[in-house]
Amino acid sequence: MKKAQFVPLEFEELPVAEMRQRAADFYAQMKRRRTVRDFSDRPVPRDIIETCLLVAGTAPNGANLQPWHFVVVSDTVVKRKIREAAEAEEREFYQRRATEEWLEALAPLGTDASKPFLEIAPYLIAIFAQSYEIGPDGTKIKHYYVQESVGIATGLLITALHQSGLVTLTHTPSPMNFLNEILDRPGNERPFLLLVVGYPAPGTQVPVIGKKPLNDIATFL
Numbered sequence: 001m002k003k004a005q006f007v008p009l010e011f012e013e014l015p016v017a018e019m020r021q022r023a024a025d026f027y028a029q030m031k032r033r034r035t036v037r038d039f040s041d042r043p044v045p046r047d048i049i050e051t052c053l054l055v056a057g058t059a060p061n062g063a064n065l066q067p068w069h070f071v072v073v074s075d076t077v078v079k080r081k082i083r084e085a086a087e088a089e090e091r092e093f094y095q096r097r098a099t100e101e102w103l104e105a106l107a108p109l110g111t112d113a114s115k116p117f118l119e120i121a122p123y124l125i126a127i128f129a130q131s132y133e134i135g136p137d138g139t140k141i142k143h144y145y146v147q148e149s150v151g152i153a154t155g156l157l158i159t160a161l162h163q164s165g166l167v168t169l170t171h172t173p174s175p176m177n178f179l180n181e182i183l184d185r186p187g188n189e190r191p192f193l194l195l196v197v198g199y200p201a202p203g204t205q206v207p208v209i210g211k212k213p214l215n216d217i218a219t220f221l
């Protein structure tokens, strides 16, 4: 059993006025984040993606076992394979699998089975959730709160990319087991989400949507 070791917390208390200002500034910044479906093919420096992945890796997670793996795809051949596999699933979804109710919920977004951005955007980040891992001595290490942990890490990644001046699309072709095969990932990893990353195409438009007011999303007791 590994013994707990402790170091002093790095914490600097801020004046309340500054806390308030920072919260408001961050909200103003995050409110401008929009999911984008029209990407430019302009390249993005790889080190920016690397730093954003390090941000994702800071996420709180079950027993600090960090049950995630990020595969960053810029190779055009691999991107084409992903597009072809994803579009095949999406055609099934839009033509057969989706219920009328689901299609109705999606209608305001104007989406369909065509996913050209999977080839156009400079980066696709495939996010995998590991239900367990094999330790250095070959033993199986169980992971905990995997979905929650990977969800939080993904949120941090999207936030970091937005903050860095990039746009993203959270893409979830379903099922997306094809990602294991194309990206050669092992059986202990399940694809969680495919994040499309880059610059928006010039003149990109986004759907008119609203966000729920605070009263609807929060209760103070």
Ligand code: IYR
Binding pocket: 090, 093, 106, 109, 111, 112, 113, 171, 172, 173, 174
């Ligand atoms: N995966 C499909 C459908 C889709 C589903 C939801 I829920 C969305 O918020 C958006 C799209 C697609 O990508 O078109």
